[in-house]
Amino acid sequence: MSTDRGGFAGFRLTGRTWVDDLGIWSSAVAADGRPGSALRFDPRLVADPSARERLVAAVIADRRLAQSGMTGLVPVADLVTAGDEVWLITSEPVGPTVGDLLSSGLPGSSRPDAGSAATVLAETAQTLLAVHASGLAHGELHPGTVVIAADGSALLAERGLADALLGRPPAPERDVAAWASLARGLAATWASADRGAAGLLERVAATASIRGLAPARDALLAGRDVLPSGFTTRDRLVATLHRWPEHEAPTLGGHPAPVRPAPDEGEIVTLLHVPRPGDPRGSAGGDQQAPGGGERRPEDVVMRFGPGVPSETTAAQLWRAGRDQQQTELPSGRLAAAAAPRARRRRGRTVLASAILALMVVGALAIWLFRGPATPLEVTKVDVSAPKKAQGCDTTVKITGVLSTNGAGGEVRYQWKRSDRKEPIAQTDQIASGDASHEVSLEWTVKGEGNFKGTATLMVLSPVPEGKKIQDRATFTYKCS
Template sequence: MNTDRGGLAGFRLTHRTWTDELGTWSSAVAADGRPAGALSFDPRLIGDPATRERLVGAVVADRRLTQAGVTGLVPIADLIAAQGEVWLLTAEPVNPTVADLLSETPGVPRPDAGSAAGVLVEIAQTLLAVHAAGLAHGALHPGTVVIAADGSARLAERGLADAIHGRPPAPERDVAAWSSLARGLAASWAASSPGAAGLFERAAATASTHGLAPARDALLAGRDLLPPGFDTRDRLLETLHLWTAHDARTRGGRPAPAPALPAPDEGDIVTLLHVPRSGESRTEDVVMRFGPGVPVETTAAQLWRAGRDQQQTEPPSDRLRVLGAPARRRRRRTAVSSVILALMVVAALVAWLLRSSAVPLAVTELDVVAPKKTQGCGATVKIKGLLTTNGSAGEIRYQWKRSDRKETIEQTDTVASGKTSHEVILQWSVKGEGSFKGTATLRLLSPLPEGRKLQDKASFNFKC
């Protein structure tokens, strides 16, 4: 639906509106003329004062993440109450989303596998930074992944659904949602690239079993399966340009008419991002919550504790200014802590941008160990293989051969960066009576050292 609804706290609501589970989004123009967004929350969801308090806490946490250097979130300008409604104002547009680009649009080509890889890696990196702070997104799906004007992926609505429904942060839900998104992009944007689609499927499986960091590393290690020049984002930017042009045409390209509704009186607009003045007690709406299992002395926790009294609101209009500045000493502490988290994010992004020069995975040694003790009746023998690597990420293909069978067992494992060893297991079940000596041979298929063949074997004794 396209409407023109006038101004709100320095934001002009124009043209495009759409609804989701939280309320109604509107495209907007900020006071400085830049594209922005505005979300009017469904009143039925936020009628309870406790819900509003949780919502404020989520927005404050989101702004602190952005201030700390997490660039993968759509920045929030303000959270306001106006004429009985609660509005979230964003400093950047929240469309198009991945959901928009997944839809068939005449004259707009779908992004390719390289575009999907870039989106997945950037989302994974943002989620890792969010999870490191003891927080979560809570509602990750194609409709909350925004493609910015430069082709980068941003997450919208972080923490809002959890706050409204009173749910604690659950990073595991984000991981499951990321895996689902990876599989969805494998079947759509990567449909014409079987190698890339397989890479996305493996990354999704890796995320489910080992977490987001190994899944991200698996994508980085599989860059050879992606289209040439994928890291320039050219295809995604082309799609973005054509989608924007089509969206403008469907709106008729008309300028916004005069507001149909009078602008709310300035006194009717109140920012909800309250900063306690000196001497006031802290309110629960700015408590930073850390998820189960997150140590209280993490760098992220220190950052939040150092900065919780310094939360500043920067309204989109000069008339909505909240007075009060943080103490200089606390500001310095926050700056130092912010740099620490920012460096963590930048380091991973540099790995993504410079991945063409990354050292490929190499396996240097292989050892197989079997139990020395004679195995008894009905035993399942566990034979271990240990592969020594150079610490890079990638895939290892290997083959087990049992002495009692002709066929071999071939497997592929994804190895995360930073680990210099990888263990593989063969489970060998022995049944019946008598004596038996079994030998298991492990052979490396790839990556092989130049001019070398890596294999080893180990034996065990069975008696029943």
């Protein structure tokens, strides 16, 4: 589908849409013809003002990383609101992704190979290490968030967005576990025809789980002798992209979405800092303090602009030009005459605002003094489920667990135990206040011929009622002949 649905913030939506966990993505084209993408967030995820603040902070952090020279993230062009909607606009397409290529019907000779898998793993590992070194994390790494750019390079999409919207702190260990899972998945798919390369990817996945991402990356590069020649030039990935059907929309692991019209250009407000000429803080978002950190002026953070805006910088210039023109249209005498009643009205509003603020402070103090003790988080039940249908050859099985809580916020510690391993897999998640349930998952890759029954046990370590054991298990079958 390629229906033109109008444009906004300098981009035109082309009509290709698909759904993922954060909302609805749309293909977009910039005014100069460059392709991009636009994400309309699920309204439920951005309804809380604090979630929007965290989202702004995450996007600004991404732009700082880009300004520092990092090239492994899909660049963000803008973050805007339109009425009750929040949109993220990227200046590069977010597809096809590794997930798209894994699920495509491309013939074997056109599919990525073991060298392609190694390229993706090496480049994503390098990007993640740089992100972690900055005190950040991706938070939702999976095949649907690893984008293959036109030159065959691997870019990460949606960095930090899920963590920001869910209120989770950065957890680099979650990224490492996800990267190891990605390595095992690519070993079982793109590298399955090359036993030596598949073995290398399995080893680096195990290295990441035990020793960390940097040693895993080094082990991958040290084993390049078993990889196909030319993998460092991304030749096979570029060839795959040339055969990628132009009509096929990327999925990001989701489903086609209904076509929506673009928002009214006049309602759009950018949430990112737009510098004024001579502003020492540099380009948009370059040195702006994150929400809650440092002083910033309202006019530096949210600016409104109108239809026909070709780009973010030009949008800011047009907006400022219109504002300045309105301020200078009146002759100086009329300006002075109009300023006096406005000053009196401002003084009256200031007195009223001060009185209201005093009452708010007193009310807040009373609430704080008479508040009861906060209810701590407690997990009361856990349910684990696995696929009921027998799994086929060389597959990754997803085991899902749902933690039932008392609705309080806090940190939960839990562990997965697989029947084929002695050592459990310990993890920590942050649960937002008001959520009565929290979903966790385990990806279990099984390869080779034969029959196998796997059992995954999920045990909550804390917080649980004293003297009570909170755990559940699920079993799946694997058949490959």
